Amino acid sequence: MAGDTGEIVLSKQDLREVTAFAAACAEAVIERFEADQPDDARPRHAIDAAWEFARGGERGKALRDTAWAALKAAKSADTAAAREAAWAAMSAAGAAYLHPLAKATQVKHLLGAGAHAARAAELVAGDERTVGAEHVAHVALRATPVVVDVLNRYPAAPAGGGRVGELIRLLDAALRHPDRP
Numbered sequence: 001m002a003g004d005t006g007e008i009v010l011s012k013q014d015l016r017e018v019t020a021f022a023a024a025c026a027e028a029v030i031e032r033f034e035a036d037q038p039d040d041a042r043p044r045h046a047i048d049a050a051w052e053f054a055r056g057g058e059r060g061k062a063l064r065d066t067a068w069a070a071l072k073a074a075k076s077a078d079t080a081a082a083r084e085a086a087w088a089a090m091s092a093a094g095a096a097y098l099h100p101l102a103k104a105t106q107v108k109h110l111l112g113a114g115a116h117a118a119r120a121a122e123l124v125a126g127d128e129r130t131v132g133a134e135h136v137a138h139v140a141l142r143a144t145p146v147v148v149d150v151l152n153r154y155p156a157a158p159a160g161g162g163r164v165g166e167l168i169r170l171l172d173a174a175l176r177h178p179d180r181p
Contacts, residue, residue: 008100008153012059015096017146020054022095022113023047024142026088029081029117032124033089036082037073043089046070050092059096067093084120084164088113098150104158107172108165110151114139115167132167140174148175 026047033043046066053059067090074086091112098109118139122132143151157172159165 006102008102008106010098010100010150010153014146014150015059015098016054016056017144018098018110018150019050019092019095021143021147022092022110023050023054025114025117025139026050026085026092028139029085029088029120031085032079032120033073033077033082033085036078037076040073040076042066042069042073043086046089046093050096053096063093063096067097079123081120081123084116084123088116088120091116102154104155107151107154107157108161108168110147110154111157111168111171111175112164114142114171115164118167118171119164132163133170136167136171136174139171143175151175 026043030044030047033040046069049057049063049066053063057063070086070090070093074083074090077083077086091109095109095113099106114136118132118135121135122128125131151172156176157165157169159169161168
């Protein structure tokens with residue numbers, strides 16, 4: 001829960017679980033980027049770095065650098081779906097740097113990889129919104145109890161952010177729902 005100072009208590013294990021969740025989300029759509037840019041491994045490296053941290057590695061400069069590299073790779077993508085897949089990879093590596101601030105904006109760090117992955121899936125389907133919603137439902141099933149517990153320490157996702165913001169809020173609501181499986 002949030003402390004008196006507006007900070008969230010996060011253990012390194014909490015961060016590892018959140019990062020593993022984000023890496024799994026990004027990994028589900030990375031082939032969209034790789035098909036678009038087969039010679040650019042930067043998003044794949046970001047996912048690999050996220051998995052390395054999630055499995056006990058260090059949270060250092062290399063992890064942060066791979067996130068920035070995936071962000072730059074997104075700019076070279078030829079399709080919007082490939083761009084979203086690269087952003088999902090960037091979000092996966094960035095999840096390790098979730099801030100312990102009791103602010104709704106932090107929810108984007110927790111759920112961004114899942115939302116970008118859902119957006120990539122719906123773009124591949126011709127911008128079919130039901131595909132994105134279905135993808136969010138599958139992503140929600142990947143969330144461990146620790147991920148849900150960490151999410152519940154933060155306020156609900158903020159407004160704005162276009163379609164990815166809508167998907168973040170949809171995922172946020174699904175994970176906070178009392179009847180969640």
